[in-house]
Amino acid sequence: MSGYRHQVVIVCCALVLGMAGIAAPGQAEESLCLDCHDDSAMHAVAGTMHGSIGGGGNGACTSCHGPSVEHENDPDETHPDVSFGPQWPSDPEVRSASCSTCHDNGEQLLWAGSEHQQENMSCDSCHDAHQQQDLVLGKQESDKICMDCHAQVRSELHLPSRHPIAEGKTACTDCHNPHGGMGHAALREVTVNDNCFSCHADKRGPFLWEHPPAAEDCGLCHKPHGSVNEPLLTARGPALCQQCHATAFHPSQPYGSEGLPNGSANPNMLGKNCLNCHSQIHGSNHPSGARLTR
Ligand code: HEC
Ligand code: HEC
Ligand code: HEC
Ligand code: HEC
Ligand code: HEC
Ligand code: HEC
Ligand code: HEC
Numbered sequence: 001m002s003g004y005r006h007q008v009v010i011v012c013c014a015l016v017l018g019m020a021g022i023a024a025p026g027q028a029e030e031s032l033c034l035d036c037h038d039d040s041a042m043h044a045v046a047g048t049m050h051g052s053i054g055g056g057g058n059g060a061c062t063s064c065h066g067p068s069v070e071h072e073n074d075p076d077e078t079h080p081d082v083s084f085g086p087q088w089p090s091d092p093e094v095r096s097a098s099c100s101t102c103h104d105n106g107e108q109l110l111w112a113g114s115e116h117q118q119e120n121m122s123c124d125s126c127h128d129a130h131q132q133q134d135l136v137l138g139k140q141e142s143d144k145i146c147m148d149c150h151a152q153v154r155s156e157l158h159l160p161s162r163h164p165i166a167e168g169k170t171a172c173t174d175c176h177n178p179h180g181g182m183g184h185a186a187l188r189e190v191t192v193n194d195n196c197f198s199c200h201a202d203k204r205g206p207f208l209w210e211h212p213p214a215a216e217d218c219g220l221c222h223k224p225h226g227s228v229n230e231p232l233l234t235a236r237g238p239a240l241c242q243q244c245h246a247t248a249f250h251p252s253q254p255y256g257s258e259g260l261p262n263g264s265a266n267p268n269m270l271g272k273n274c275l276n277c278h279s280q281i282h283g284s285n286h287p288s289g290a291r292l293t294r
């Protein structure tokens, strides 16, 4: 038996040396986890970013699963200190706390209190720690993982007007931090607008003539994922504007041709989309753009 164990240790050290490229740990006699857990799925860990944590080898195992002394001695009856399942899954907080001992800053800083944390999810709901290819780290794959749970968002991405997520030009994680955010909806930026400006910088202004709702919240007129109304609008045509400009005088009330782009006062035009005239809906830098017409 001890000869067998010795062999395993050599294999392990070779693995650690070969795959993680670091010195073999000095505590070879304690190489217990890998004595029993010696299949390829376990060894794959050595080839991940985590191969060398805790000094590598069994030190890596215990960095995430805890020292697990009782389990080592009586593996059939006692579970490791931290288990991610399948048999004896620890509570989600215990599981995440194991990862958070090392990952409690940067993107993961706001995990505690995030919506996903409060929904009893844990890091391993999305991450696959034993695989060299943690699929969720790739944008296309992570979108799929998100949509497995977020069916409503998935359906919004099939609406006629949509952000090009299915097309691979934007990803859920371009706008959201799955580990939690400072503001609303785990967005990467505190406000919705700052989030939009990170790609649509031309809408940021400053404008000589602002349209207050655009400066306040793009979401007052746009749906972020998808909509039946082009382009991503919450409502169509005049109805969109009349939510706020209920008393807009000119659809019903005739007035002169001053200021109209082509000098025409044709009433038919007035029934058309407000944007025919008020084209600078996000704000205008034209000296006489106060009415957002130029
Ligand atoms: C004496 C053999 C032995 C040793 C040593 C041992 N285990 Fe296990 N471990 C088992 C057995 C048996 C199971 C039951 C499941 C199975 O058949 O794989 C198990 C299960 C597990 C599981 C899965 C738990 C679950 O909820 O399904 C984890 C994780 C685990 N061990 C980690 C460790 C770690 C970490 C160490 C070192 C600190 C370790 N084991 C040491 C034999 C051992
Ligand atoms: C980075 C943290 C981490 C390290 C390092 C780690 N594990 Fe795990 N382990 C996990 C997570 C998370 C799971 C749940 C499955 C997954 O996400 O891949 C798991 C699952 C397991 C399981 C159950 C797998 C199954 O399908 O039955 C065993 C057994 C196990 N680990 C043993 C080990 C051993 C032995 C080592 C050392 C070679 C080790 N783990 C290193 C985090 C880790
Ligand atoms: C003992 C410290 C430690 C623990 C515990 C730990 N990690 Fe890591 N993790 C690291 C180090 C070191 C790296 C590589 C450097 C970096 O990216 O920060 C890393 C990298 C990662 C990466 C990036 C991998 C890549 O390919 O870019 C992910 C994802 C990750 N860890 C998830 C987890 C999860 C999930 C857990 C818990 C199951 C966990 N870690 C537990 C130390 C740890
Ligand atoms: C809802 C799914 C989800 C959950 C839950 C989750 N992650 Fe992630 N994680 C991702 C995605 C997607 C990425 C890659 C995109 C990115 O960087 O945001 C990532 C990236 C990472 C990275 C590498 C990028 C970096 O920040 O250096 C680490 C480390 C990490 N996660 C750790 C964790 C830890 C620790 C937890 C638990 C406290 C956790 N994750 C929970 C989805 C998740
Ligand atoms: C295992 C299921 C699951 C996965 C996977 C998952 N989520 Fe969630 N997510 C939830 C649940 C449950 C909620 C809370 C209820 C809701 O808003 O649907 C939530 C909430 C959210 C919220 C709203 C947060 C808030 O503060 O209002 C965002 C944004 C989000 N998830 C984005 C993502 C992204 C991006 C991914 C992929 C990286 C992802 N989710 C993966 C289950 C999941
Ligand atoms: C272009 C940026 C952007 C992209 C890409 C994006 N979202 Fe969002 N998402 C938002 C904004 C902004 C909100 C906040 C909407 C609001 O104000 O209520 C939001 C809200 C959410 C919410 C909260 C519930 C809701 O519908 O309002 C969930 C869940 C969510 N997003 C999941 C996802 C998932 C999953 C993906 C990828 C399939 C994704 N998002 C892609 C910007 C985005
Ligand atoms: C990660 C980058 C990114 C972010 C952040 C982003 N967008 Fe976009 N948006 C795009 C891309 C890419 C397109 C497609 C442009 C194209 O194909 O020319 C687009 C297109 C649009 C369109 C036009 C859609 C159409 O059918 O023509 C609108 C409206 C829009 N975005 C609004 C927003 C709003 C509002 C926000 C903030 C909630 C936002 N975007 C955040 C990348 C982004």
Ligand code: HEC
Residues within 6 Å of the ligand: 193, 196, 197, 200, 203, 204, 211, 213, 214, 215, 217, 218, 219, 220, 221, 222, 230, 231, 233, 275, 281, 282
């Ligand atoms: C008062 C309603 C309203 C608000 C608020 C608003 N938009 Fe728009 N947006 C529109 C309308 C209407 C269109 C269509 C314009 C057209 O067809 O000429 C549009 C078109 C767009 C387009 C696609 C065409 C183009 O001009 O590039 C993008 C991108 C866009 N908006 C981004 C944003 C961003 C980012 C914000 C927040 C800063 C925002 N919008 C706020 C009404 C609004």
Ligand code: HEC
Residues within 6 Å of the ligand: 211, 212, 213, 220, 221, 240, 241, 242, 243, 244, 245, 274, 275, 278, 281, 290, 291, 292
């Ligand atoms: C969410 C509410 C809201 C929506 C939707 C909205 N607006 Fe506005 N709009 C305002 C506010 C508030 C002002 C500033 C009013 C003021 O200064 O008296 C304004 C100002 C204007 C002005 C300049 C008028 C002035 O008195 O300076 C025009 C023109 C205008 N909006 C057109 C539109 C058009 C066209 C649409 C539809 C595409 C639209 N608005 C949608 C809230 C909105």
Ligand code: HEC
Residues within 6 Å of the ligand: 238, 241, 242, 245, 248, 250, 251, 258, 259, 260, 269, 270, 271, 272, 273, 274, 275, 276, 277, 278, 291, 293
């Ligand atoms: C045919 C072009 C045209 C159309 C269509 C049009 N407008 Fe106007 N609108 C104007 C002009 C020109 C002014 C400036 C009038 C002035 O300065 O006296 C104006 C002024 C306004 C004002 C400012 C009113 C004020 O008190 O100064 C608002 C608000 C407004 N329009 C909203 C709308 C809305 C909402 C619609 C769609 C229901 C719409 N407009 C359709 C040309 C148009």
